[in-house]
Amino acid sequence: MTHSEAAHVDLEPAECEVPEFQGSAERWGDIAAWRKAARQALISKRRNMQASEREAKSERIAAELDRIIGRPDRHVIGLYWPIKAEPNLYHWAERISGQGARLALPVVIKMGWPLEFRLWRPGDKLEQGHWNIPVPANGPAVFPDIFIAPLVGFDPENYRLGYGGGFYDRTIAAAPRRPFLIGVGFSECSLPTIYPQPHDIPMDAIVTDR
Numbered sequence: 001m002t003h004s005e006a007a008h009v010d011l012e013p014a015e016c017e018v019p020e021f022q023g024s025a026e027r028w029g030d031i032a033a034w035r036k037a038a039r040q041a042l043i044s045k046r047r048n049m050q051a052s053e054r055e056a057k058s059e060r061i062a063a064e065l066d067r068i069i070g071r072p073d074r075h076v077i078g079l080y081w082p083i084k085a086e087p088n089l090y091h092w093a094e095r096i097s098g099q100g101a102r103l104a105l106p107v108v109i110k111m112g113w114p115l116e117f118r119l120w121r122p123g124d125k126l127e128q129g130h131w132n133i134p135v136p137a138n139g140p141a142v143f144p145d146i147f148i149a150p151l152v153g154f155d156p157e158n159y160r161l162g163y164g165g166g167f168y169d170r171t172i173a174a175a176p177r178r179p180f181l182i183g184v185g186f187s188e189c190s191l192p193t194i195y196p197q198p199h200d201i202p203m204d205a206i207v208t209d210r
């Protein structure tokens with residue numbers, strides 16, 4: 001091993017390794033503890049990626065979304081404003097908005113409540129919501145027929161690991177009609193299982209950069 005390779009290995013942050021599950025997969029407390037540690041590892045891994053790599057991967061995700069969605073003008077699409085190094089779909093949003101898609105961004109009204117989606121066009125005025133996430137200041141509330149849900153992790157059964165607020169699950173459970181659910185994330189977010197629970201709703205499709 002050359003000196004530079006050794007240095008690289010030394011710098012590999014151990015906290016990026018998804019921890020092994022400890023305890024009983026029947027106990028929610030054990031699952032919740034593992035999910036918390038897994039989220040931290042997966043978010044660190046994503047943050048360690050070069051910005052240029054994240055951008056290139058986000059473009060590939062956007063291309064796959066085009067294939068799945070088809071004509072964007074037929075839909076109200078619930079997107080997200082990227083936080084914590086999530087895939088950035090802003091350019092895609094500009095493009096499909098220009099093609100007639102209606103877009104909306106999620107707003108946390110209160111902990112434990114479903115999300116509200118507000119109609120939004122790239123460039124519209126935003127204000128700081130919970131956790132300083134930018135949200136549309138005005139835009140009427142709408143209910144998207146397609147949800148693009150950012151993934152912290154996902155598994156082969158299309159179950160999604162998010163930030164742990166349960167917002168998407170709660171929003172879908174309370175929905176007047178079931179939206180088409182697309183989870184988006186980097187291929188590095190793949191997990192053997194998220195230990196799905198009765199409240200976890202699987203995505204209809206998972207889109208990654210692979």
Ligand SMILES: Nc1nc2c(c(=O)[nH]1)N(C=O)[C@@H](CNc1ccc(C(=O)N[C@@H](CCC(=O)O)C(=O)O)cc1)CN2
Pocket residue numbers: 080081082083086106107108115131133150162163164165166167168
């Ligand atoms: N870009 C984006 N916007 C989104 C979501 C998302 O996943 N991505 N959401 C999808 O739900 C909602 C926001 N959900 C969030 C839930 C928790 C945290 C968060 O950072 N929580 C703190 C403290 C959590 C705790 O330990 O109690 C943290 O993790 O440090 C952020 C967003 C709505 N907007």
Ligand SMILES: Nc1ncnc2c1ncn2[C@@H]1O[C@H](COP(=O)(O)OP(=O)(O)OP(=O)(O)O)[C@@H](O)[C@H]1O
Pocket residue numbers: 035160161162163164165166167168169170173199200
């Ligand atoms: N339909 C629901 N009704 C009530 N509580 C719910 C519902 N869905 C999820 N929850 C609760 O919310 C919490 C969500 O935990 P979970 O680990 O599934 O979050 P997550 O999917 O990672 O988060 P998020 O969707 O905010 O990104 C759990 O305590 C769960 O019991």
